[in-house]
Amino acid sequence: MASNPEKTRTNLRPADLAREHGLSAQAVRNYERDGFLPSADRTPTGYRVYTERHARALRTFLALVRAYGHGTAGAIMNAVHDGRTDDALTAVHRGHGGLLRDRETLDAVRGAVEHLTAAAVPGDPVGPLPRTIGDLAHRLGLTPATLRTWEAAGILRPARDPATGYRVFHAADVRDAELAHLLRRGGYRLADIAAVVGQIRTAGGTSALAATLAGWRQRLDDQGLAMLKAAAQLHNYLVP
Structure with missing residues (x-):
């Protein structure tokens, strides 16, 4: 041969x-x-x-x-x-775990965006009317202290009334708070929620973000396939 x-x-x-x-x-x-x-x-x-x-x-x-x-x-x-083969394989497994968490986050965001989009009906008083921190806390069934914590984490960015200095929550702020509330109930960390909300701000709203979710999914699929190829290469290197 x-x-x-x-x-x-x-x-x-x-x-x-x-x-x-x-x-x-x-x-x-x-x-x-x-x-x-x-x-x-x-x-x-x-x-x-x-x-x-x-x-x-x-x-x-x-x-x-x-x-x-x-x-x-x-x-x-x-x-x-x-x-240190165990350490090498642990790093590989950790990478796959991170990809799984990203997929779960994507599914949660997609569900939350669909929920918020379906709930946004014409004439909803949340629309153009600004709200105080107390109004928003009451709407969500939370405490003002919780909303302040979300603001410190970068999830909320309310404007300030120039006369009083009080926080003023407009429609986009209410949207961000509702999305954060949905994800928080799903067990997501504040830092992860802040990243998702930041993507929505960049996209220009939940409707625009919904159009980008397919691209997000494709990137995760591409990474998953790259991980499979890398695992095969690593196996061939470890077991020639």
């Missing part, structure tokens, strides 16, 4: 590894320096000598970068080369 040339290639230069990925030879040398590739042997004149194992390590690292980001990818490869 003929041997597989990919498993027998030796005496590769940094440029040989770099060419496959459109990198510079210096980038390959830096990845070795940082422990993302195993240490290379040297020729008597000091030149690095890479093998197919280094090529597989580079493919694995770059796949991990696309799936988990540079920091996590580097930590995984460092753990592998230090013999």
